[in-house]
Amino acid sequence: MSGINQGRHIAILGAGVIGASWAALFLAAGHRVAVFDPAAGAEDAVRKYIDSSSFTLEELGLRSRGTQHNLSFHSTAVSAVASAEFVQESVPERLDLKHALYAAIEPVLKKDAVVASSASGLRLSEMQAGWRDPSRLILGHPFNPPHLIPLVEVMGNERTAPGVVDEAERLYRSLGKVTIRVNREVPGHIANRLQAALWREAIHLMSIGAASVEDIDTAIWAGPGLRWAAMGPAMLFHLGAGQGGMAAFCERYAPSFHRWWDDLGNARLDPDTVAKLVAGVSDEAASSSPEVLCERRDELILAMLKATARIRQN
Numbered sequence: 001m002s003g004i005n006q007g008r009h010i011a012i013l014g015a016g017v018i019g020a021s022w023a024a025l026f027l028a029a030g031h032r033v034a035v036f037d038p039a040a041g042a043e044d045a046v047r048k049y050i051d052s053s054s055f056t057l058e059e060l061g062l063r064s065r066g067t068q069h070n071l072s073f074h075s076t077a078v079s080a081v082a083s084a085e086f087v088q089e090s091v092p093e094r095l096d097l098k099h100a101l102y103a104a105i106e107p108v109l110k111k112d113a114v115v116a117s118s119a120s121g122l123r124l125s126e127m128q129a130g131w132r133d134p135s136r137l138i139l140g141h142p143f144n145p146p147h148l149i150p151l152v153e154v155m156g157n158e159r160t161a162p163g164v165v166d167e168a169e170r171l172y173r174s175l176g177k178v179t180i181r182v183n184r185e186v187p188g189h190i191a192n193r194l195q196a197a198l199w200r201e202a203i204h205l206m207s208i209g210a211a212s213v214e215d216i217d218t219a220i221w222a223g224p225g226l227r228w229a230a231m232g233p234a235m236l237f238h239l240g241a242g243q244g245g246m247a248a249f250c251e252r253y254a255p256s257f258h259r260w261w262d263d264l265g266n267a268r269l270d271p272d273t274v275a276k277l278v279a280g281v282s283d284e285a286a287s288s289s290p291e292v293l294c295e296r297r298d299e300l301i302l303a304m305l306k307a308t309a310r311i312r313q314n
């Protein structure tokens with residue numbers, strides 16, 4: 001992959017929830033996007049998605065309207081990747097599917113093309129097993145929807161060619177993404193595990209009747225969630241004990257945290273728990289449809305991103 005500025009050839013393999021959003025983002029950043037998705041109606045669905053994401057992308061400072069002349073649809077993965085410098089693979093989370101796709105595209109990829117998988121849970125080493133030479137395959141795991149949420153978790157390993165992860169990070173950053181490196185393979189990478197840890201305790205608290213689903217949700221968005229959107233937990237706690245910083249915080253609060261950690265619960269999504277969650281969310285969602293709630297979620301996230309962009313740049 002040579003320069004990264006604009007006008008690069010990007011291939012999107014799999015254009016469902018995640019791939020369509022990636023396609024919209026790459027297009028809005030000025031790249032040429034070739035899509036392959038075998039589903040009937042995929043082209044219409046992607047074009048609609050791109051139209052519907054235009055407002056958000058333009059609010060984020062990208063140029064989305066009128067970019068569809070840079071978009072092409074292909075009847076095979078081979079044709080979509082033929083001139084691609086960067087491939088974002090977002091096919092379903094099944095190793096057999098991903099391996100079959102890699103076997104098909106590997107012989108025709110440009111020599112210096114980088115392939116990034118959006119996989120949420122599959123390990124990089126498992127995906128590498130589908131390649132003769134996996135040196136240009138990396139993990140590029142976004143958060144849904146990738147055109148809005150900044151985080152991308154990037155990972156290579158000892159089989160990855162030098163510089164490939166750096167190249168991918170530069171490309172993602174040029175799209176406005178915030179990248180982190182995953183240094184060791186763990187199921188769920190980093191951010192999904194953190195979400196899972198929090199959700200486990202949220203479900204435990206609901207199960208023992210400590211609070212309602214709605215109040216537990218409120219406890220996050222109106223409390224620590226708002227702080228976490230500004231800074232991560234380590235930095236926030238560093239600021240939580242005055243001049244003494246993290247060392248003083250740990251000294252002061254170690255007994256409390258040890259007591260709380262020892263008391264944290266466990267959770268399984270068994271039928272009884274799922275029924276309680278469904279009932280709890282139904283109360284919380286009241287009469288709003290998922291579409292209306294999605295719009296509200298994206299509107300709030302967009303407002304926060306826009307309001308904080310200038311401060312983050314300084």
Ligand SMILES: NC(=O)c1ccc[n+]([C@@H]2O[C@H](COP(=O)([O-])OP(=O)(O)OC[C@H]3O[C@@H](n4cnc5c(N)ncnc54)[C@H](O)[C@@H]3O)[C@@H](O)[C@H]2O)c1
Binds near residue numbers: 015119
């Ligand atoms: N949905 C999420 O919240 C989320 C978040 C981050 C990462 N991911 C990851 O992104 C990947 C895609 O997830 P999704 O939610 O977009 O799934 P999805 O089911 O919405 O989309 C997958 C698309 O791939 C297409 N497809 C199937 N076989 C294909 C093939 N051989 N070649 C090309 N396209 C093919 C399907 O027709 C479908 O449109 C998965 O690895 C998933 O773990 C999902």
